Amino acid sequence: MALTKQLISKNCGKIKPESIDGYIQSGGYEGLKKALTMQPKEIIAEVKAAKLLGRGGAAYPVGAKWEHLLEIPHSPKFIVCNADEGEPGTFKDKILLSQDPLRVIEGMTIAAHVFGSHDAYIYIRGEYLAIQKVFQQAIDNAIAEGYLGNRILGTDFTFNIHITSGAGAYVCGENSALLNSIEGKPGYPRIKPPHLAEVGLFSMPTLVNNVESFATIPTIVLDGGNQYANYGTADSGGTKLICLSGLVVNQGVYEIPFGITLRDIIYNPEIGGGIANGKKLKFFHLGGQSGPCGIPEQLDTPYCYAALRSAGLSVGSGAVVILDESVCVVDYLKGVTEFFIHESCGKCTPCREGNQKVYAILCKLSDGTATTQDFKLLKRLITTMTAASFCGLGQSATIALATCLKHFSAEIEDHLHKKCPAGVCFQEQERAAI
Amino acid sequence: MHKELTNEQVLKIIKANGNSKERLLSILLEIQKASGHNSVDEAWAKIVAQELHLPLTKVYNVLTFYAMFSTKHRGKYVIEICKSTPCKVTKSDEIVQMFEEELGINISETTPDNLFTLMHTGCVGACDIGPVAKIGERIYGNLTKEKISNIVSLYRKGDTNGINQAANF
Ligand SMILES: Cc1cc2nc3c(=O)[nH]c(=O)nc-3n(C[C@H](O)[C@H](O)[C@H](O)COP(=O)(O)O)c2cc1C
Ligand code: SF4
Ligand code: FES
Numbered sequence: 001m002a003l004t005k006q007l008i009s010k011n012c013g014k015i016k017p018e019s020i021d022g023y024i025q026s027g028g029y030e031g032l033k034k035a036l037t038m039q040p041k042e043i044i045a046e047v048k049a050a051k052l053l054g055r056g057g058a059a060y061p062v063g064a065k066w067e068h069l070l071e072i073p074h075s076p077k078f079i080v081c082n083a084d085e086g087e088p089g090t091f092k093d094k095i096l097l098s099q100d101p102l103r104v105i106e107g108m109t110i111a112a113h114v115f116g117s118h119d120a121y122i123y124i125r126g127e128y129l130a131i132q133k134v135f136q137q138a139i140d141n142a143i144a145e146g147y148l149g150n151r152i153l154g155t156d157f158t159f160n161i162h163i164t165s166g167a168g169a170y171v172c173g174e175n176s177a178l179l180n181s182i183e184g185k186p187g188y189p190r191i192k193p194p195h196l197a198e199v200g201l202f203s204m205p206t207l208v209n210n211v212e213s214f215a216t217i218p219t220i221v222l223d224g225g226n227q228y229a230n231y232g233t234a235d236s237g238g239t240k241l242i243c244l245s246g247l248v249v250n251q252g253v254y255e256i257p258f259g260i261t262l263r264d265i266i267y268n269p270e271i272g273g274g275i276a277n278g279k280k281l282k283f284f285h286l287g288g289q290s291g292p293c294g295i296p297e298q299l300d301t302p303y304c305y306a307a308l309r310s311a312g313l314s315v316g317s318g319a320v321v322i323l324d325e326s327v328c329v330v331d332y333l334k335g336v337t338e339f340f341i342h343e344s345c346g347k348c349t350p351c352r353e354g355n356q357k358v359y360a361i362l363c364k365l366s367d368g369t370a371t372t373q374d375f376k377l378l379k380r381l382i383t384t385m386t387a388a389s390f391c392g393l394g395q396s397a398t399i400a401l402a403t404c405l406k407h408f409s410a411e412i413e414d415h416l417h418k419k420c421p422a423g424v425c426f427q428e429q430e431r432a433a434i
Numbered sequence: 435m436h437k438e439l440t441n442e443q444v445l446k447i448i449k450a451n452g453n454s455k456e457r458l459l460s461i462l463l464e465i466q467k468a469s470g471h472n473s474v475d476e477a478w479a480k481i482v483a484q485e486l487h488l489p490l491t492k493v494y495n496v497l498t499f500y501a502m503f504s505t506k507h508r509g510k511y512v513i514e515i516c517k518s519t520p521c522k523v524t525k526s527d528e529i530v531q532m533f534e535e536e537l538g539i540n541i542s543e544t545t546p547d548n549l550f551t552l553m554h555t556g557c558v559g560a561c562d563i564g565p566v567a568k569i570g571e572r573i574y575g576n577l578t579k580e581k582i583s584n585i586v587s588l589y590r591k592g593d594t595n596g597i598n599q600a601a602n603f
Pocket of ligand 3: 088089090515518519520521522535556557558559560561564566
């Protein structure tokens with residue numbers, strides 16, 4: 001039996017992305033038509049039954065978020081789609097945006113019907129400039145055919161979607177920073193509360209969801225929440241787009257039902273197809289740079305929110321990066337930390353200075369000058385940054401480091417004695433000694 | 435060499451976007467793209483500030499916050515090599531070296547003819563075809579020495595067809 005599923009990804013690569021005809025022929029806009037006959041509360045009940053957890057990384061239940069926003073009396077309410085996709089190793093929203101943009105648009109339109117919204121913003125990262133054009137074309141075509149804009153499908157429902165471009169800042173994926181950026185400001189995260197559902201875009205009540213979350217809505221409305229949920233496990237409804245990269249045979253995006261094992265994902269010929277170049281798996285990094293690392297002993301863990309969490313792992317954005325025996329853990333973590341140094345917005349000290357300090361110690365480990373004192377400091381930095389950083393970036397910047405310290409303490413401590421089991425560090429010193 | 439953007443052209447970009455404050459990023463991105471040197475000059479930033487009724491410091495806040503902006507002149511083509519870990523483990527360091535040799539400059543430098551600037555970047559969302567370089571709107575993946583020589587020569591010749599064909603998207 002096939003391991004992968006084609007619910008959300010069924011049109012990808014198969015239809016002309018921006019064409020309404022192609023989309024309709026493959027069943028598109030049936031979800032919206034059905035939604036327009038339903039009450040907002042009924043739609044939210046389906047989303048709750050679907051057990052859809054936010055696909056952007058934080059896994060917040062979408063149904064509960066929608067229910068909360070519905071109760072807020074102020075209007076207008078804004079719909080915002082987070083298409084910043086900045087987590088390294090993540091490229092699944094790109095597939096939806098470029099190969100089936102109308103599904104994302106349909107999902108946003110259903111949300112607008114639920115909340116009586118007239119305007120939505122989709123914040124697409126600046127690196128996806130070419131995709132922004134495809135998406136704009138899809139919007140224009142939807143307006144021309146009466147699926148968007150004034151008097152949608154002959155009703156008195158009017159709704160428009162505006163594209164905002166990012167300009168290269170990972171922190172703008174954080175939902176409050178995203179709203180600041182849409183408002184034309186630097187993307188510093190906001191202090192919460194107030195919750196964005198109360199004081200969001202232009203200080204109005206706002207819904208922020210990820211691209212994949214919105215793309216799932218038409219399927220949930222059309223097939224019913226229960227049917228969608230049944231594809232997954234008891235806690236994790238439905239399917240997930242995962243992104244395989246690194247040293248694996250079949251890199252790419254796959255739609256999997258929750259509940260198959262990490263072993264299936266990495267080794268099954270239909271998905272990962274095993275480790276590249278006949279090498280051995282050393283570890284895997286889940287959910288982006290801000291996610292945890294796991295080891296071969298954990299391969300039988302089912303890929304779903306609850307099981308991964310109890311194993312100290314997580315779904316995050318859906319990134320699955322495969323690392324083989326040639327990769328040195330210390331060297332890898334240097335790469336991870338460099339990313340956070342570059343992307344820290346500098347607003348708070350634990351993150352701005354902490355990442356620098358972590359990097360400095362990792363460098364000392366890799367050039368053989370680290371001491372046991374440094375090693376202890378590393379652990380303290382993890383605690384401080386996790387507890388005291390202002391936003392999710394700083395709070396999660398050391399998750400990979402913390403999990404690697406647990407799984408690879410021997411390898412990391414070897415570096416205190418100028419030994420690098422993977423043979424990556426100290427190369428130059430060794431050459432100099434010869 | 436490249437033609438400079440005139441003040442009239444800057445005003446035109448602002449007009450096409452509308453002068454509301456939320457258009458600031460888009461306006462600056464367009465100005466930078468049209469500049470010919472991949473950067474935003476102070477004179478233009480001043481015009482934008484005036485037209486959007488913003489203090490100049492607010493415009494500079496944005497120009498310095500976002501990685502895609504530069505206030506220093508760069509090459510006509512900015513070549514950005516992804517160094518996030520999925521590309522790092524598929525050997526992006528070697529790709530940087532190959533570009534350095536091909537262009538005769540170091541990372542973060544611009545060629546004397548102002549055609550290329552070589553830079554690092556974070557993940558550009560093409561991790562399945564690492565190692566990856568982004569040049570303007572285009573992405574080039576699964577890079578090898580031959581591919582790099584070919585890409586650089588296509589850009590030197592200004593062969594738009596070839597440039598598009600060689601790109602992954
Ligand atoms: C530093 C940081 C970066 C983030 N980047 C993204 C992103 O690129 N895309 C995304 O959808 N969510 C991102 N998130 C999560 C968002 O804050 C938010 O949870 C999400 O957009 C909500 O949508 P969802 O519930 O549908 O996932 C990021 C969070 C943090 C703290
Ligand atoms: S944790 Fe980092 S990214 Fe978040 S506000 Fe603090 S400095 Fe900025
Ligand atoms: S890590 Fe290089 S493109 Fe994503």
